[in-house]
Amino acid sequence: MSTAVTRWMRRRRASTRDLSPEKRKARGTECLLFWCRKIVGNRQEPLWEFNFKFKKQSPRLKSKRMGGLQPPVQYQDVHTNPDQDCCLLQVTTLNFIFIPIVMGMIFTLFTINVSTDMRHHRVRLVFQDSPVHGGRKLRHEQGVQVILDPVHSVRLFDWWHPQYPFSLRA
Numbered sequence: 001m002s003t004a005v006t007r008w009m010r011r012r013r014a015s016t017r018d019l020s021p022e023k024r025k026a027r028g029t030e031c032l033l034f035w036c037r038k039i040v041g042n043r044q045e046p047l048w049e050f051n052f053k054f055k056k057q058s059p060r061l062k063s064k065r066m067g068g069l070q071p072p073v074q075y076q077d078v079h080t081n082p083d084q085d086c087c088l089l090q091v092t093t094l095n096f097i098f099i100p101i102v103m104g105m106i107f108t109l110f111t112i113n114v115s116t117d118m119r120h121h122r123v124r125l126v127f128q129d130s131p132v133h134g135g136r137k138l139r140h141e142q143g144v145q146v147i148l149d150p151v152h153s154v155r156l157f158d159w160w161h162p163q164y165p166f167s168l169r170a
Helices: 003-026
Strands: 029-039 047-056 086-093 106-114 121-128 144-158
Touching: 029 086
Parallel strands: none
Antiparallel strands: 029 047, 029 106, 047 086, 086 144, 106 121, 121 144
């Protein structure tokens, strides 16, 4: 292999490692909502944007003393933001990809690496249908896998970010 190709592959791997640590904060969160939309821009072919809205689990669910289902928290303050402690993972792909329904599932694994064509990224998301109890590790092959390939961009927005989508009715 030529040195130019080797350097390019190292840069590609380094950029992949740089993207994943910020996505770690979304792990262990519940997928509240999922949607996708077609983006028509100045490109000949449209892009597809896949959005996953996550909410952090309440401390009661993370503890070992989970006593069944908990009632929803009622908002007492008029200034409370219903999206507080939420984040949005936005993955833009070059093609439309059918994915399974993951709403209500717990997001447990995010990996990003180089696609097979070596020109794009490949994103793998794993969801479990039960929360993680007491720091126990779940086997990632047991969950529902979502593989998005080829990926154009990956972004993670916290609930307070200006580009975080919000509803005017909330």
